[in-house]
Amino acid sequence: MVRRFILTGFIVFASFMSYKAWTIYQFNQMPSQQRADILTSIPIEGVFSLTDHNARSVSMKTYFGRHTLIFFGYTWCPDVCPTVLSDIAVVMDNLGQQSKQLVPILITVDPERDTVSVLQDYVSNFHPDIVGLTGSLDEIAKTAKSFRVRYGKMYLDPDEPDDYSMSHSVTLFLMGPDGKPLRTFRHNEGADELTKELRAVFDGT
Amino acid sequence: MKKLFAFTVACLILVMGSTHELRANSVTVGDLVISNVWARSTPTNVKTAAVYLTITNNGQHMDRVSGARTTMAGKAMIHQSKMVDGVMKMEHAQHAMIKAGGKLEMAPGGMHVMLMKLTGQLREGMVFPLILMFENSGDVELQVTVKKTGS
Numbered sequence: 001m002v003r004r005f006i007l008t009g010f011i012v013f014a015s016f017m018s019y020k021a022w023t024i025y026q027f028n029q030m031p032s033q034q035r036a037d038i039l040t041s042i043p044i045e046g047v048f049s050l051t052d053h054n055a056r057s058v059s060m061k062t063y064f065g066r067h068t069l070i071f072f073g074y075t076w077c078p079d080v081c082p083t084v085l086s087d088i089a090v091v092m093d094n095l096g097q098q099s100k101q102l103v104p105i106l107i108t109v110d111p112e113r114d115t116v117s118v119l120q121d122y123v124s125n126f127h128p129d130i131v132g133l134t135g136s137l138d139e140i141a142k143t144a145k146s147f148r149v150r151y152g153k154m155y156l157d158p159d160e161p162d163d164y165s166m167s168h169s170v171t172l173f174l175m176g177p178d179g180k181p182l183r184t185f186r187h188n189e190g191a192d193e194l195t196k197e198l199r200a201v202f203d204g205t
Numbered sequence: 206m207k208k209l210f211a212f213t214v215a216c217l218i219l220v221m222g223s224t225h226e227l228r229a230n231s232v233t234v235g236d237l238v239i240s241n242v243w244a245r246s247t248p249t250n251v252k253t254a255a256v257y258l259t260i261t262n263n264g265q266h267m268d269r270v271s272g273a274r275t276t277m278a279g280k281a282m283i284h285q286s287k288m289v290d291g292v293m294k295m296e297h298a299q300h301a302m303i304k305a306g307g308k309l310e311m312a313p314g315g316m317h318v319m320l321m322k323l324t325g326q327l328r329e330g331m332v333f334p335l336i337l338m339f340e341n342s343g344d345v346e347l348q349v350t351v352k353k354t355g356s
Contacts, residue, residue: 075248078255078320079286080293082245083313086354118250125248125354150292156282156321163280163321165253167294187293188314 046070046173046181048143050107053120053132060179067182067201068103070173072149074110074166075122080187081106082126084170089127090191091198098202099129101177107133109151109168111140147173174201234345236264237303242335242347244320246354247327254278254327255317256335256349259310262303269300270309272338275349279322281335286314295319300340329353 049059060068069088073081085106092099106123108114111134114122119132135143144151151168155161170187172194182201185194231240242258262268273281283298301316303309311317318335327333331351336344 075251076253078253079284079295079317080314082255082354086245089354121250122248125246154294156295156297165295167292169291170288170293171291 042148044148044173044181045146046175046179047146048107048133048135048139050133050135050139050143051116053116053123053134055116058131058133060175063103063105063175064179065177066101066103067177067198068105068173068175068179069185069198070105070107070147070175071170071187072107072109072144072147072151072168073170074108074168075114075118076110076165080170084172084187085123085126085130087189087191087194088130091194092127092129094191094195095198095202098199101202102129102198103131104129105131105133107140107143109140109144109149110166111135111137174198232345232347234339234342236266237262237268237339237342237345239337239345239347243350243352244327246329246331246351247323248354249326252321252323254320254323255284255313256281256320257311257313257317258347259308260303261308262305265305266341267302267304267307268342269302269340270337271300271340273318273335274338275320275333275335277324277327277333277335277349278320279324280320282319282321283316284319285316327351 047060049057052058071084071088073084088104092102092104095102104127106119108119114132114134116134119134123130123132134140149169149171151166153164154167155164157163172185172187172189174182174185176182185197189197231238238261240259240261242256244254244256247254260270270283273283275281283301285296285298287294287296298316301309301311309316318337329351332348333351335347335349337347338344
């Protein structure tokens with residue numbers, strides 16, 4: 001009796017594990033972009049309690065009433081982050097009056113370097129309406145988790161530990177005026193496409 | 206007659222102007238044409254930047270960029286921004302190949318010459334020299350044009 005019970009238990013466990021292994025295998029066989037889309041399609045909570053580039057304590061509530069477009073990056077990022085922020089700057093100009101309905105937010109994944117004053121200087125280089133947010137290592141980790149954003153330090157040269165770069169998710173999150181996630185955009189959507197999509201959201205089409 | 210003369214002069218100016226423009230924007234070394242060499246201006250405290258450019262290989266043999274150096278930065282490396290499961294990573298590329306008859310575009314979001322330990326801020330309108338080291342074509346000096354941040 002006991003043996004049969006153990007055996008049944010084992011079979012159930014083994015089938016469950018093989019099913020899991022099979023789904024993981026399938027997932028890994030998908031093209032990278034498809035995997036990324038699946039990962040970003042899982043609903044996020046999207047909450048934060050951080051410090052903005054003017055040293056004010058802010059949370060999602062601060063921006064209630066307006067849409068927010070949230071992107072995670074860091075100021076030492078030489079390629080992707082300035083490209084995305086440049087696109088956002090163009091989008092804000094393209095949107096004209098409608099840009100008042102949108103707050104673009106950069107949340108740093110490198111709070112050790114990106115202090116309030118560093119962020120203040122950085123975001124103002126792109127557009128006066130872009131908000132930069134920082135916090136403690138722990139606050140940033142919590143925020144990233146809430147957006148399902150993954151990031152990590154990467155050492156380019158073991159002899160120069162200060163020259164690290166960051167790997168990070170580059171999805172853009174559009175949150176509604178109620179702070180709830182509406183949709184995501186790919187980082188390489190381009191300014192024109194982003195403008196079009198955002199206009200459609202604001203016009204309610 | 207006067208009109209014809211004026212027309213010819215205008216044409217000449219146009220033609221000369223355009224070739225001058227071409228020369229200013231590209232460097233030819235043997236079969237390689239390197240064009241559109243630019244970087245984005247950097248915020249005050251940032252010590253990293255990326256240089257973008259296009260290399261066209263009109264020859265029968267491939268060539269490779271094996272490195273770069275500039276007086277503007279303590280270190281210059283060929284980097285590739287790569288997306289892995291939605292996470293963007295930067296990888297150091299040992300070299301970048303330009304196939305025979307091929308074209309290599311270093312553009313935002315992909316391959317770039319990464320500058321680290323900038324010796325000064327890159328400001329819009331500035332031009333600074335960058336040396337690309339090719340395996341076959343040797344060292345080539347380029348002039349990098351700094352564009353505004355929102356480029």
